[in-house]
Amino acid sequence: MSALDVQGIEAGYGARSILHGVDLTVGDRGSLTVVGPNGSGKSTLMKVVVGLIRPSRGRIRLLGEDVTGLGAPARARRGVGYVPQEANVFRNMSVRENLKLGFEFIPSRQPSGFAGRLEAMLDLFPELADRLGTLAGHLSGGQRQMVAMAAALMPAPALLALDEPSAGLSPRNAGLLFAAIARIVESGVAVFMIEQNTRLGLGAVEDGLVLVAGQVRARAPAQALLADPEMRRLYLGAEATP
Amino acid sequence: MIQLVFNGLVTGLLIALPALALALTFSVLRFANYAIGAMLTVGAYAAFGFNTLAGWPLPLATLGGMAAGALVAVGVNELVYERLRGCSGVTLLVASIGVALALENVVRFIAGNSPRGYAVALARPLRLFGLRINFEQITTLFAVVAVLAGIWVLFRFTRIGRAMRAVADNPDLAAVRGIGRRGVVTVVWALSGALAALAGVLIGLDATLDPQMGWTYTLPVFTAAILGGLASPMAAVAGALVLGVAEELATTVLAPQYRNIVAFLVMAVILLVRPSGLFGARWLTR
Ligand SMILES: Nc1ncnc2c1ncn2[C@@H]1O[C@H](COP(=O)(O)OP(=O)(O)O)[C@@H](O)[C@H]1O
Ligand SMILES: [Mg+2]
Numbered sequence: 135m136s137a138l139d140v141q142g143i144e145a146g147y148g149a150r151s152i153l154h155g156v157d158l159t160v161g162d163r164g165s166l167t168v169v170g171p172n173g174s175g176k177s178t179l180m181k182v183v184v185g186l187i188r189p190s191r192g193r194i195r196l197l198g199e200d201v202t203g204l205g206a207p208a209r210a211r212r213g214v215g216y217v218p219q220e221a222n223v224f225r226n227m228s229v230r231e232n233l234k235l236g237f238e239f240i241p242s243r244q245p246s247g248f249a250g251r252l253e254a255m256l257d258l259f260p261e262l263a264d265r266l267g268t269l270a271g272h273l274s275g276g277q278r279q280m281v282a283m284a285a286a287l288m289p290a291p292a293l294l295a296l297d298e299p300s301a302g303l304s305p306r307n308a309g310l311l312f313a314a315i316a317r318i319v320e321s322g323v324a325v326f327m328i329e330q331n332t333r334l335g336l337g338a339v340e341d342g343l344v345l346v347a348g349q350v351r352a353r354a355p356a357q358a359l360l361a362d363p364e365m366r367r368l369y370l371g372a373e374a375t376p
Numbered sequence: 377m378i379q380l381v382f383n384g385l386v387t388g389l390l391i392a393l394p395a396l397a398l399a400l401t402f403s404v405l406r407f408a409n410y411a412i413g414a415m416l417t418v419g420a421y422a423a424f425g426f427n428t429l430a431g432w433p434l435p436l437a438t439l440g441g442m443a444a445g446a447l448v449a450v451g452v453n454e455l456v457y458e459r460l461r462g463c464s465g466v467t468l469l470v471a472s473i474g475v476a477l478a479l480e481n482v483v484r485f486i487a488g489n490s491p492r493g494y495a496v497a498l499a500r501p502l503r504l505f506g507l508r509i510n511f512e513q514i515t516t517l518f519a520v521v522a523v524l525a526g527i528w529v530l531f532r533f534t535r536i537g538r539a540m541r542a543v544a545d546n547p548d549l550a551a552v553r554g555i556g557r558r559g560v561v562t563v564v565w566a567l568s569g570a571l572a573a574l575a576g577v578l579i580g581l582d583a584t585l586d587p588q589m590g591w592t593y594t595l596p597v598f599t600a601a602i603l604g605g606l607a608s609p610m611a612a613v614a615g616a617l618v619l620g621v622a623e624e625l626a627t628t629v630l631a632p633q634y635r636n637i638v639a640f641l642v643m644a645v646i647l648l649v650r651p652s653g654l655f656g657a658r659w660l661t662r
Contacts, residue, residue, distance in 0.1 A: 184552055185551075185552070186548055186551065186552065205551070205556075206548075206551035206552045207551050207552075207554050207555060207556045207557075209552075210551075210552050210553060210554040211554050214552070216552040218548070218549065218552075221546055221548075221549065222549065223549075224541070224542055224545040224546055224549065224550075225545060225546075226541065226545050227538075227541060227542070227545065231538060234538065235538055235539075235542050235550075235553055235555075236553055238535055238538075239535075239539070239553055239554035239555050240553070240554040285553070289554075
């Protein structure tokens with residue numbers, strides 16, 4: 135049974151349609167990165183998956199269950215953890231409160247309580263340990279990204295959806311973050327990611343998908359996509375050069 | 377002078393509860409609820425009903441009034457604001473003006489136009505450190521401070537309090553963290569209605585009840601909330617205290633009937649020089 139199964143999604147904003155029949159699958163314990171030019175509809179696709187935008191057509195299945203008719207909170211309770219591209223923390227709350235909020239409204243998939251999950255997150259992001267009392271809005275971009283990811287991981291989601299985790303980070307911070315993402319993928323959480331930095335994004339996962347103008351242009355194992363010179367030239371830009 | 381500051385603080389405390397209620401609904405729903413004054417009137421009259429008609433002692437009648445205020449606020453939300461969901465803040469503001477008129481006239485229809493008072497024994501004012509403190513002021517002081525402390529604890533340390541702050545801070549993120557908007561909005565209205573009702577009772581104790589009592593307070597309540605920064609509920613309390621003292625001190629140079637002008641001037645100046653409010657700068661938006 136796949137973690138995420140998306141079929142024939144059409145969606146947009148008002149009368150403007152952005153996605154034109156998108157299909158994709160993330161297997162159980164699988165991982166998929168969506169790449170593609172700016173404005174091709176990647177973030178829109180992710181918002182459809184997490185339930186923030188209703189598609190006008192198509193089906194979304196989570197762990198085999200049809201969740202198309204459910205809103206974002208209900209999908210979160212069924213195991214979707216989401217880190218948005220922007221505004222991904224509660225700025226007027228402390229780091230600890232952000233993590234608490236990530237945990238307390240969703241039934242955890244692991245028996246360890248709040249303290250246990252908090253410990254696991256500080257293990258994954260040691261930098262947060264002495265910032266628990268800091269207002270999230272006062273953190274640097276890299277630290278915010280860690281808080282956002284930790285908050286999404288607190289209830290041990292079945293599927294982690296990441297929208298451009300490396301955006302705005304220094305190369306060093308992006309590298310550190312992707313080391314954490316690699317550990318998450320390894321731990322068996324299904325990961326559905328969007329990433330501009332194709333080398334990092336495709337490097338961390340099994341499968342890759344190229345979205346152009348709201349349509350799937352290519353789908354292949356991530357390594358194959360990275361190695362394909364045609365793909366690199368057309369869609370992956372200079373960043374793909376190792 | 378000290379007497380004036382004290383009186384001003386008590387006046388400020390009376391304004392603080394509805395100002396907090398106004399800022400709370402604004403922070404979560406992003407519209408200014410003009411019916412806050414009418415909600416105060418409804419609560420005051422509901423408590424009056426429990427007090428004089430049902431014969432409950434005033435503290436119990438006040439709780440009854442707060443419950444009724446909460447119910448009315450939640451009911452109005454279901455009937456009016458939920459149906460206008462997705463409309464602009466201006467549309468909702470206009471709707472709330474309609475709600476204010478409707479609520480006030482329901483009160484007028486049921487209770488009549490003549491002023492009323494609660495059934496309470498008159499007590500002699502206290503003298504303390506040269507201050508003249510009357511019974512209503514003591515009641516206001518204790519009731520409001522206790523309720524504010526309770527609200528602070530609720531916001532800081534409870535699950536539902538965090539949920540309210542989360543929705544106010546970032547509604548989409550709150551949704552994907554599993555927080556249903558509907559439940560939070562209901563709690564926000566209930567709290568807002570209860571706070572307005574308590575303020576209504578305290579104001580009714582201080583003066584009299586009449587169907588227009590809420591209108592008199594609408595301007596100062598808005599001013600206090602804007603002074604504090606509409607988006608941060610606790611700052612509205614600070615705004616209310618500042619305004620209360622400013623109004624009271626102004627009576628030394630202005631005739632008392634011009635009190636409302638102070639609120640108006642303060643509001644105009646704040647909107648011109650610092651629309652985010654005196655204390656609103658701490659609210660982070662980026
Ligand atoms: N809230 C919105 N309202 C209207 N149009 C939007 C909105 N968000 C994005 N768009 C438009 O949808 C298109 C796809 O955007 P997006 O999904 O963010 O692309 P990507 O993430 O691939 O860069 C863009 O043309 C963008 O301008
Ligand atoms: Mg995007």
